[in-house]
Amino acid sequence: MAYSDKVLDHYENPRNVGVLDKDDPNVGTGMVGAPACGDVMRLQIKVSEDGVVEDAKFKTYGCGSAIASSSLVTEMVKGKTLEEVEAIKNQDIVDELALPPVKIHCSVLAEDAIAAAIADIKAKREEQSDQKASA
């Protein structure tokens, strides 16, 4: 199957591959997997006090489309507020990368990874404010 130029570009030069400290209170980590193809994706965001994504890293084991989807997403989220990031949908990834129908699930994986990372950072922040409240 032929990949689009954009997929190839992200696949050959993936942006923001790496890892952030998952124990950092400002880092949200999302881990998701797609049983259909055995892909595993880890997406991390570093969020400032006022809720802006300052940095994003990913590591994906999977096909070219899965790698490209997560690479693209790390670029999309940087500089955005959590609310803006939450508004990113898999269709945005599909459109940007021109993914064929059989690869749409790769974009779903990336969307779910962001959602999981946001849920993680929100849970951390709530825990912190609970601790402050009880202190």
Next chain:
Amino acid sequence: MQVDFSNNYFELFELPVSFNVPTEHLDTRFRSLQRFLHPDKFASAADAERRWSMQAASFVNEAYQTLSSPLKRASYILSLNGISLDEETDTQMSPMFLMEQMELREALGEAPDAADPYAALDKISKQLTGSQASSADEFAQACEKEDWPTARTVVRQWQFLEKLGSEVQAQEARLDDAL
């Protein structure tokens, strides 16, 4: 002998729906179905009958492939019970399991650069074989108890193991080619 397309694969092979299938019976029944559907026997048959025999042969093949592979058999049992794996849409898995999978894939990526690449691959392979055997046991138990949520989780994780297993084999083949 008859092939009924409305049968499920277990019925076609005259077996109860169960994860434990006797391999010998499976093979024997497959061979007799193959003999019955052999193209030579339909060489002079009417077009419709020949088409039927070809469809039946592919149905029998599909059934045999499904029942012979433990993972495919497990997925099939789930589908017979109306359980969907949602393998493309449900991406929530146990974080610990995913972490392990990530580490195994990292190890696989580093294996070619190891001092002894074959030993490195062998280590991953052994761990995978162990996990796959546990998956089979856990599935059989969950199946017996009709604990479908657990059975579904087991199969979903098992798919990752199977995928990684084929990647380990591919890596081994690449090492062989480089010799």
